Amino acid sequence: MSKILVIAEHQCGQLNASTARTVSAARAVQPEAVEVLVLSDAPDAVAADAAKLEGVSRVLTVARAENAHPLAAILAPQIAKAAAGYSHVFLPSTTFGKDVAPRAAALLGVAQVSELMGVESAHTFTRPMYAGNAIVTVEADPAQTVVATVRTASWPAAGQAAGSAPVEALALEATLPTHTRFVELRQARSDRPDLQSARKVVSGGRGVGSKENFDIIYKLADKLGAAVGASRAAVDAGYCPNEMQVGQTGKIIAPELYMAIGISGAIQHLTGIKDAGTIVAINKDAEAPIFEVADLGLVGDLFKIIPELEQALG
Amino acid sequence: MKILVGYKRVVDYNVRIQVKPDGSGVVTDGVxxxxxxxxxxxxxxxxxxxESGVADEVVIAGIGPANLGAHLRNGLGMGADRAIHVVSEEAVQPLTAARVFLKLIEKEQPGLVILGKQAIDDDSGQTGQMLAALWDRPQATFASKLEIADGKAKVTREVDAGLEVIEVDLPAxxxxxxxxxxxxxxxxxxxxxxxxxxxxxxxxASLGVESGDHLKNTHYAPPPxxxxxxxxxxxxELVAALKQKGLL
Structure with a gap:
């Protein structure tokens, strides 16, 4: 029988939404237990949140000052130690999980399944390759621990359980390196919804034309209560910061509504949105590839259409 | 300081990938x-x-079939000083690639190893982190700025929350x-x-590397x-359609 350890992602004492999605993927394996490991300097609040997730049978915490920031070189040795006794170790395929999971896998001497999107059996999974242009069935060696990052856009968030799973402190003997030090995190302050978990997303591309013009994207998003994303072209051109990039090498998202404005739709961008519920495309070029995947398309000048949209929204 | 760079050959990013009808892989002939x-x-x-004097030699390395030489020559043409071709007719998975690079590190003793954050064919995004673990050295993934001084690297990393800055001791x-x-x-x-x-x-095979190819890719399908x-x-009309779908 399988027993799965999910590594919690958290910031500022709060459980990240990606963890609940990772728990859903773990449950799809139909294991005898799903347990969550919280590595932090102060894990209590995060552990309490994780304990309320449906399907979680136990939460383990490791409180160490070194765990104040999610540094892979610090976390991976602890994860490798904690993995003993588990058949699978799952992390979300966010920058946190992508950074830490391969390091933990290598310490365990095992391969890693990246971007797990489907579970066929305890050791058979599907994952995307070639920017999502091939969906590959992967068989892992049952004799080894399966380390995987979970493509969060493919999984719903686990719901809230009626009660709370027990929380226990875990004693780990792990020597931690001092060669890697956190300096700072530069974060744009925003009251807008989080791009990765938002129900609605409005994205702008090269067609928006400048950083100043991007204001109309923010305005429309605010009117809709949406998060704001961008194509690689818009980020490269400096219209908006890197954390807004959606696509193969940026964020992979699955909102109920995705509005692509002034985005031509390169395959690398489309792979980041193909799980969206409804895709709306607004572009002046009727031949743009974005229209091939859009559920609703509107050809025209975005600077004329957006004000009209805002008016129609009332 | 010597820098070792991973230099992989992949299907060009502009190619529209086609899955073979029998599901055994993707079409790479003539691509x-x-x-x-x-x-x-x-x-x-x-x-x-x-060029700025921080490094004195740049060595590129690739793992691939006999005809990989032309690709490595391109890297030399771009400006690398030397190339290492690890010959393997079969594609290798990230853990094996990391073990190969560890062997090259033992031989070359670089002060810094720079790899891509992912290869755009298998999109695994693992080799650099695995290598750092096996080497027992720091990793700085997803770098958007790299500053080197006094045996340390200050690296700005693109993370989901924004930009994270970390400092690591070299080699890394x-x-x-x-x-x-x-x-x-x-x-x-x-x-x-x-x-x-x-x-x-x-x-x-001459490197004495244990195979880390523990995953079998058994079937390829086009995306839905x-x-x-x-x-x-x-x-x-757009607003009306969105309202009808219950999205507004």
Whole structure:
């Protein structure tokens, strides 16, 4: 029988939404237990949140000052130690999980399944390759621990359980390196919804034309209560910061509504949105590839259409 | 300081990938192959560190079949000093690639290793982190800025929350993100010079590396297609359609 350890992602004492999605993927394996490991300097609040997730049978915490920031070189040795006794170790395929999971896998001497999107059996999974242009069935060696990052856009968030799973402190003997030090995190302050978990997303591309013009994207998003994303072209051109990039090498998202404005739709961008519920495309070029995947398309000048949209929204 | 750069050849990013009808893989016959874009960024960064005097040698390494030499010559043409070709007819998975690079590190003793954050064929994004673990050295993934001084690297990383800055002791493994730099084009003079630069080949089997290819890719399928949508004529019609879908 399988027993799965999910590594919690958290910031500022709060459980990240990606963890609940990772728990859903773990449950799809139909294991005898799903347990969550919280590595932090102060894990209590995060552990309490994780304990309320449906399907979680136990939460383990490791409180160490070194765990104040999610540094892979610090976390991976602890994860490798904690993995003993588990058949699978799952992390979300966010920058946190992508950074830490391969390091933990290598310490365990095992391969890693990246971007797990489907579970066929305890050791058979599907994952995307070639920017999502091939969906590959992967068989892992049952004799080894399966380390995987979970493509969060493919999984719903686990719901809230009626009660709370027990929380226990875990004693780990792990020597931690001092060669890697956190300096700072530069974060744009925003009251807008989080791009990765938002129900609605409005994205702008090269067609928006400048950083100043991007204001109309923010305005429309605010009117809709949406998060704001961008194509690689818009980020490269400096219209908006890197954390807004959606696509193969940026964020992979699955909102109920995705509005692509002034985005031509390169395959690398489309792979980041193909799980969206409804895709709306607004572009002046009727031949743009974005229209091939859009559920609703509107050809025209975005600077004329957006004000009209805002008016129609009332 | 010597810099070791991973230089992988992949299907060009502009190619529309087709899955073979029998599901045994993707069509690669006659398809354009190019350097992994993130590896070009890795090489560019190494060359800039060479030009600014921080590094004194840039060595590129690739794992692949006998005809990989031409690809490595391109890297030499871009400006690398030396190339190492680890010959393997079979594609290797990230853990094996990391074990191969560890062998090269033991031999070359670089002060810095720069790899792409992911290869755009298998999209695994693992090799750099695995290598750093096996080498027991720091990793700085998804780098968008790299500053080296006093045996340390200050690295700005593109993370979901924004930009994270970390400091690592050298030697270390850095993996590149898109905005670290814009790789230069290969000049004709570079191609001419590349012909006389050293390109060492070694058989993967001769390195004594344990295989880490524990995953079997048993079936390839095209992604589910989204059905063709409808075109609306103006903003009012769009809003009406969204309301009908219950999205507004």
């Amino acid at each position: 354009k192959l190019s350097a992994n874009p993130f590896d070009d960024i890795a090489l560019e960064e190494a060359l800039r560190l060479h 493994v850095v993996t590149t993100d898109l905005r670290l730099n814009e790789p230069r084009f290969i000049k004709l003079t570079g191609i001419m010079k590349a012909k006389s630069k050293p390109l060492e080949t070694m058989e993967l 297609k989204r059905s063709k949508g409808v075109m609306v004529k103006d903003a009012a």
